[in-house]
Amino acid sequence: MPRLASLFPVAALALLLAGCGTPSQPLPMTVSAADALQIRGWVPDAFKGQVEVAPVLGGQETGRWWGSKVSAATLQQALEESLYAVGMKPPAPQPAPRFELKAELVQLEQPLVPAMGVTVGVAVRYTLADRAGGRVVYQRLIANQEEARLGEAVLSPPERLRIANERALRANINLLLRDLVTLRP
Secondary structure (H helix, E strand, O other): OOHHHHHHHHHHHHHHHHHHOOOHHHHHHHHHHHHHHHHHHOHHHOOOOOOOEOEEEEEOOOOOOOOOOHHHHHHHHHHHHHHHHHOOOOOOOOOOEEEEEEEEEEEEEEEOOOOOOOOEEEEEEEEEEEEOOOOOOEEEEEEEEEEHHHHHOOHHHHHHHHHHHHHHHHHHHHHHHHHHHOOOO
């Protein structure tokens, strides 16, 4: 019985640490350099330097006790940097690019308590509209899942959760970009 009592503080500390949150960062959510290079060659002329990101909706700030979340500002920055990397976002502010991309993070599905491997599901609703007349060129809800394994952050379940969040959103943005290059507006 005394041995069980000595394990209680360790278990309580583990539960407390499991709830601490580490905010997701935009850079790991941005499309990789290799993917950007590949996608850049397929961007339609109509989209080159002509896509602007509207303020992103959804998302949630990371709280102290509820694990890693993704804020709207973080997703906005990752989207803008990804569009810039593939040549769709203009390099400098210009008078109103032709297209506006709206994004809303509608789902961030995470385990309540991060365990050995952490799987995160995300769903983002994207709408690309031509500003001249407001015609919707593209609209889709993109949903996907990604995982972070135990070996990637052995002692920190909240870090595994953050890694899985960032991977899921990078893959989601990658799917968006691959969809956009198939369009012929």
